Amino acid sequence: xxAYDIVIIGGGPAGLAAAASAKKAxxxxxxxxxxxxxxxxxLNQCIHNGFGLHTFKEELTGPEYAYRxxxxxxxxxxxxxxxxxxxxxxxxxxxxxxxxxDGMIQIKAGAVILAMGCRERPRGALNTPGYRPAxxxxxxxxxxxxxIEGYLPGREVVILGSGDIGLIMARRMTLEGAxxxxxAEVMPYSGGLKRNIVxxxxxxxxxxxxxxxxxxxEGKERVTAVTIAEVGPDRKPVPGTEERYxxxxxxxxxxxxxxxxxxxxxxxxxxxxxxxxxxxxxxxTSIPGVFACGNVLHVHDLVDYVSEEAKRAGENAxxxxxxxxxxxxxxxxxxxxxxxxxxxxxxTINVNRMDDLLTVRFRVxxxxxxAYVSVYFNDERVMxxxxxxxxxxxxxxxxxxxxxxxxxxxxxxxxxxxxxx
Amino acid sequence: xxxxxxIIGAGVSGAxxxxxxxxxxxxxxxxxxxxxxxxxxSKANSAIIHAGFDAPEGSLMAKLNVEGxxxxxxxxxxxDIPFKRNGSLVVCIHxxxxxxxxxxxxxxxANGVEGLKILSRExxxxxxxxxxxxxxxxxxxxxxxxxxxxxxxIAMAENANTNGVDFRFNTEVEHLSRDDDGIWHxxxxxxxxxxxxxxxxxxxxxxIFHNMVSSNKIHITPRRGDYCLLxxxxxxxxxxxxxxxxTKYGKGVLxxxxxxxxxxxxxxxxxxxxxxxxxxxxxxxxxxxxxxxxNVKDLPVGRKVITSFAGLRAHEEHHEFIIKELxxxxxxxxxxxxxxxxxxxxxxxxKMVADIICDLEKPEKKTxxxxxxxxxxxxxxxxxxxxxxxxxxxxxxxNIVCRCESISEGEILxxxxxxxxxxxxxxxxxxTRAGMGRCQAGxxxxxxxxxxxxxxxxxxxxxxxSGGRSNIVLERSKxxxxxE
Numbered sequence: 013x014x015a016y017d018i019v020i021i022g023g024g025p026a027g028l029a030a031a032a033s034a035k036k037a038x039x040x041x042x043x044x045x046x047x048x049x050x051x052x053x054x055l056n057q058c059i060h061n062g063f064g065l066h067t068f069k070e071e072l073t074g075p076e077y078a079y080r081x082x083x084x085x086x087x088x089x090x091x092x093x094x095x096x097x098x099x100x101x102x103x104x105x106x107x108x109x110x111x112x113x114d115g116m117i118q119i120k121a122g123a124v125i126l127a128m129g130c131r132e133r134p135r136g137a138l139n140t141p142g143y144r145p146a147x148x149x150x151x152x153x154x155x156x157x158x159x160i161e162g163y164l165p166g167r168e169v170v171i172l173g174s175g176d177i178g179l180i181m182a183r184r185m186t187l188e189g190a191x192x193x194x195x196a197e198v199m200p201y202s203g204g205l206k207r208n209i210v211x212x213x214x215x216x217x218x219x220x221x222x223x224x225x226x227x228x229x230e231g232k233e234r235v236t237a238v239t240i241a242e243v244g245p246d247r248k249p250v251p252g253t254e255e256r257y258x259x260x261x262x263x264x265x266x267x268x269x270x271x272x273x274x275x276x277x278x279x280x281x282x283x284x285x286x287x288x289x290x291x292x293x294x295x296x297t298s299i300p301g302v303f304a305c306g307n308v309l310h311v312h313d314l315v316d317y318v319s320e321e322a323k324r325a326g327e328n329a330x331x332x333x334x335x336x337x338x339x340x341x342x343x344x345x346x347x348x349x350x351x352x353x354x355x356x357x358x359x360t361i362n363v364n365r366m367d368d369l370l371t372v373r374f375r376v377x378x379x380x381x382x383a384y385v386s387v388y389f390n391d392e393r394v395m396x397x398x399x400x401x402x403x404x405x406x407x408x409x410x411x412x413x414x415x416x417x418x419x420x421x422x423x424x425x426x427x428x429x430x431x432x433x
Numbered sequence: 434x435x436x437x438x439x440i441i442g443a444g445v446s447g448a449x450x451x452x453x454x455x456x457x458x459x460x461x462x463x464x465x466x467x468x469x470x471x472x473x474x475s476k477a478n479s480a481i482i483h484a485g486f487d488a489p490e491g492s493l494m495a496k497l498n499v500e501g502x503x504x505x506x507x508x509x510x511x512x513d514i515p516f517k518r519n520g521s522l523v524v525c526i527h528x529x530x531x532x533x534x535x536x537x538x539x540x541x542x543a544n545g546v547e548g549l550k551i552l553s554r555e556x557x558x559x560x561x562x563x564x565x566x567x568x569x570x571x572x573x574x575x576x577x578x579x580x581x582x583x584x585x586x587i588a589m590a591e592n593a594n595t596n597g598v599d600f601r602f603n604t605e606v607e608h609l610s611r612d613d614d615g616i617w618h619x620x621x622x623x624x625x626x627x628x629x630x631x632x633x634x635x636x637x638x639x640x641i642f643h644n645m646v647s648s649n650k651i652h653i654t655p656r657r658g659d660y661c662l663l664x665x666x667x668x669x670x671x672x673x674x675x676x677x678x679x680t681k682y683g684k685g686v687l688x689x690x691x692x693x694x695x696x697x698x699x700x701x702x703x704x705x706x707x708x709x710x711x712x713x714x715x716x717x718x719x720x721x722x723x724x725x726x727x728n729v730k731d732l733p734v735g736r737k738v739i740t741s742f743a744g745l746r747a748h749e750e751h752h753e754f755i756i757k758e759l760x761x762x763x764x765x766x767x768x769x770x771x772x773x774x775x776x777x778x779x780x781x782x783x784k785m786v787a788d789i790i791c792d793l794e795k796p797e798k799k800t801x802x803x804x805x806x807x808x809x810x811x812x813x814x815x816x817x818x819x820x821x822x823x824x825x826x827x828x829x830x831x832n833i834v835c836r837c838e839s840i841s842e843g844e845i846l847x848x849x850x851x852x853x854x855x856x857x858x859x860x861x862x863x864x865t866r867a868g869m870g871r872c873q874a875g876x877x878x879x880x881x882x883x884x885x886x887x888x889x890x891x892x893x894x895x896x897x898x899s900g901g902r903s904n905i906v907l908e909r910s911k912x913x914x915x916x917e
């Protein structure tokens with residue numbers, strides 16, 4: 013059986029950043045397993061710019077951003093296998109993978125970093141009634157067809173869902189000469205970034221209809237029309253508000269789901285809110301030595317934050333391997349998200365294992381204006397930051413100081429909540 | 434060339450008839466208007482092998498159901514069809530209706546169904562703990578089963594083709610007439626065919642062809658059934674096929690594991706006119722969830738659905754199979770009104786059709802007929818060593834194309850290059866399951882298109898989901914056109 017100190021599942025932005033940081037933390041034997049024929053993950057098909065503003069203070073395209081990390085991996089001499097699908101991860105960290113040349117191989121890993129990214133929710137998950145013709149694509153599949161394969165998937169387009177990929181594809185299809193007729197969003201707010209709504213819809217005069225959904229799809233062979241309707245507060249269509257759009261294509265951008273089939277089969281404890289693993293301050297899952305970062309952990313808006321998170325996962329995995337899995341004792345403090353905050357990553361903190369500063373990321377469940385992000389240590393409010401706008405589409409964070417946590421007497425619970433005042 | 438037999442329709446009835454007829458020295462051709470076999474009723478149903486207690490005693494439906502059920506083990510073995518006798522339960526949730534179970538039991542016994550047993554509430558719950566808390570009793574049928582309807586259909590057609598039966602796809606019959614010499618002239622969109630015998634296995638369209646040649650008219654009503662297919666995470670929610678008590682519209686909304694480990698819920702029963710109207714409706718899907726939950730508890734139908742679809746049953750008003758030579762149209766054999774339990778009955782239907790023709794034509798049996806078919810290898814069923822052996826021989830088996838169902842390029846190549854191979858995304862999907870998983874082809878469809886393009890030389894713009902005008906991409910992107 014092959015053996016590596018660290019095996020990283022996925023060679024996208026998370027896997028690359030984790031690999032580089034683990035290597036720099038003096039771990040030599042690292043292997044990245046990537047199912048595609050090149051490193052870079054989904055960034056390879058994201059040819060628009062806007063990546064790296066936080067990390068590099070410049071606007072890069074997806075492939076450019078990915079290449080900065082790929083180059084680091086090449087320069088550091090980190091091993092990787094392309095065209096390799098991981099089939100299984102066992103609880104004792106034996107990774108089973110397969111490709112054309114090696115066949116099915118098993119690799120014993122000192123530590124595993126889960127960096128598989130996420131997938132798009134398909135139409136089926138929405139149970140949208142109507143026909144099932146050709147011409148219904150998830151936005152990411154359409155993006156691949158246009159940007160990687162070089163084909164136009166449709167000429168007259170309706171988009172359901174205002175996730176970022178859907179917004180980006182509204183612009184991309186328009187630039188390709190297609191007519192994007194409308195973007196319907198079932199929620200009363202968009203799930204995408206504000207800047208994408210401005211740059212991808214407003215700039216091209218594409219209407220965004222909030223609180224609208226698709227209620228019928230016509231076309232026996234290829235899509236011929238789509239009917240949308242307004243929805244009430246219960247998200248059920250309101251009779252009499254139907255509008256029919258003739259079109260040949262329906263793009264779906266209705267949410268991303270962390271791709272955790274492997275994590276589940278390994279027995280990693282999952283969060284029902286994020287659909288990703290439950291992790292501690294070290295980004296370690298419920299299985300010791302198995303770490304998670306990037307979109308497989310929770311869906312991010314910005315790749316910069318993926319890289320940042322992955323860097324920490326890489327460092328912590330290196331630490332784990334170097335300490336030979338030795339437990340660092342210490343009280344475990346629970347993180348609780350409530351009153352508008354939907355979840356936190358991480359879910360627990362062992363103060364003896366945390367860095368001097370710890371970024372806790374979370375999302376809110378609704379749109380808030382002029383509200384406060386508050387942090388409580390037990391029942392005492394220790395942070396109270398005013399935010400002009402909080403929206404589900406934009407990930408938020410608070411930064412905790414180790415010194416403050418360590419000095420707080422009998423700290424059991426840290427609560428993150430949204431407060432009106 | 435004048436064929437001995439032309440079969441209209443490559444669904445399960447047509448394919449089963451073709452396979453039976455391929456045992457004889459007959460020139461047989463199947464005409465199919467779709468681009469592949471298994472494109473109508475046969476592809477969208479409950480995928481159940483019924484025990485046979487539903488149909489009235491003495492009916493043809495009852496006879497062929499029980500016969501077909503008994504033939505299924507051998508057929509599945511010979512043709513490598515995924516099939517499992519998981520047993521079925523008809524659940525009674527109203528004490529005052531327990532008598533209905535007894536009626537079903539008596540009918541089943543009269544029909545020749547073996548092993549039927551009426552279970553008490555406790556026995557039923559012991560067998561199937563996720564039954565509704567309201568369960569009062571159940572009828573248990575151990576011979577009930579589940580099958581892959583696609584492979585059942587495809588395997589019979591492939592085997593018929595291997596044994597000399599021609600298949601013509603994208604060939605829609607437009608007109609039928611019989612000349613003075615008793616030869617049938619079949620006009621299609623692809624020219625005229627002639628044959629001594631015609632088998633009308635056209636599913637929901639069978640009445641059209643019947644009525645073209647007979648003055649004794651029939652009417653087939655497409656009875657739409659909506660279904661939800663749930664994620665494999667839910668596949669173990671029940672282990673038997675769970676039926677409610679039947680009504681005049683059919684066997685009601687069932688909940689069953691599928692042979693591939695998903696959970697299926699359906700169908701509704703809505704009579705419509707349009708013979709191609711397979712659109713689901715919100716009301717239909719909503720009613721499914723409500724009805725299924727009466728018999729099975731904790732169904733998270735809303736959240737775990739990976740796809741919903743609708744199929745059309747070919748409902749004839751007398752609710753009986755019509756399988757016979759028409760008195761006023763010699764050598765025209767109807768195979769009409771094949772609704773549930775049609776899938777179960779299909780091996781017996783094929784046998785009956787072949788027997789009718791053989792009685793008239795007295796053909797010789799072939800000596801070299803081969804009734805066996807090897808299916809596409811399922812590498813997930815192999816040991817590590819066997820799998821590595823396979824990959825060494827053909828590296829394509831080491832390349833996973835469909836991540837959800839773990840389908841390799843090797844399986845897709847086999848699906849494309851075997852007899853009556855796949856030419857579309859749905860064709861690949863039905864043969865290999867690539868695209869049938871929880872992401873519903875989002876990941877694999879561009880990859881499968883590349884393989885079809887490379888292997889069959891079909892330009893990307895001409896590759897379809899399921900034939901006709903179901904193209905996936907329309908033209909080269911501007912960026913690429915600029916380069917070219």
